[in-house]
Amino acid sequence: GEDVEQSLFLSVREGDSSVINCTYTDSSSTYLYWYKQEPGAGLQLLTYIFSNMDMKQDQRLTVLLNKKDKHLSLRIADTQTGDSAIYFCAESSNSGYALNFGKGTSLLVTP
């Protein structure tokens, strides 16, 4: 099946920017999503981007999409300890409503 890949771990210092990267293989992906999972909680939608866009900004979050390279990134500005969580990249295509997830990137923010 189509694949979504992410690096597994990222550690940053409080106040720095975090960049979480994702690559995908499905060329028919129409929407790409970032979800956040805090300990003991479900997956929470952070943001999503339509495939004909290359950037979307929402407060401290910036999503960059390079459709040619099938590369998606999530930048968190001024990262806080409360941002420590697992971040999942996901994609969906016109073929259906199911989301295809990556394994998640565990972000650790240290003081």
Added chain:
Amino acid sequence: EPEVTQTPSHQVTQMGQEVILRCVPISNHLYFYWYRQILGQKVEFLVSFYNNEISEKSEIFDDQFSVERPDGSNFTLKIRSTKLEDSAMYFCASSEGQLGANVLTFGAGSRLTVL
């Protein structure tokens, strides 16, 4: 804020036993989903449900699995005869199903441990 609730949060069962995981989706949502995450692996799609029938399912969703919406609020996942490899976190989700981005709201998950 409306949320998806799942019960139980953790279930331990013996291999071969039947398990039912329960979910209450958001009340005005039309699409319901089950996903699972085996420890250290990706979140995998199992099944989607719309208008009282399965709309899409993955290869994982074999004859051991079934879903049901027994009343107007609950959405259940049944595993008939559990195997060791069914041990995972099972997430229920729901969405409005509007055209465009399919925004899923997830529950906190049910951890299933098969011994």
